[in-house]
Amino acid sequence: MNGIDPAVQAELQRLRDSIDNIDAALVHMLAERFKCTQQVGHLKARHALPPADPSREAQQIARLRALAESAKLDPAFAEKLLNFIIAEVIRHHETIANS
Numbered sequence: 001m002n003g004i005d006p007a008v009q010a011e012l013q014r015l016r017d018s019i020d021n022i023d024a025a026l027v028h029m030l031a032e033r034f035k036c037t038q039q040v041g042h043l044k045a046r047h048a049l050p051p052a053d054p055s056r057e058a059q060q061i062a063r064l065r066a067l068a069e070s071a072k073l074d075p076a077f078a079e080k081l082l083n084f085i086i087a088e089v090i091r092h093h094e095t096i097a098n099s
């Protein structure tokens, strides 16, 4: 990065500092979400409820797509991200149910 104009370098660093803060916030928010979903997993296992709840997921996806649209984020991306997270949660719930 030696030949970069110092003003450009400073702007790049300012933006990357914000990106790093946002990434840290995402990790903390995901950790909190997984703490909640782990509790849901134990509750479901105790009461013999199935790990996945497709109707709840459909509501969450519809809500998140609408929120994404109003935030000018690609709704398809928001849906993919939520599905990715939920798949991991369901995997955890299956592990809890089988333990």
Ligand SMILES: C=C(O[C@@H]1C=C(C(=O)O)C=C[C@H]1O)C(=O)O
Pocket: 037, 040, 051, 052, 053, 054, 056, 057, 060, 085, 086, 089, 090
């Ligand atoms: C957490 C739950 O379990 C599963 C995971 C979900 C999630 O990560 O939001 C949503 C629905 C379920 O498929 C739940 O039923 O609320």
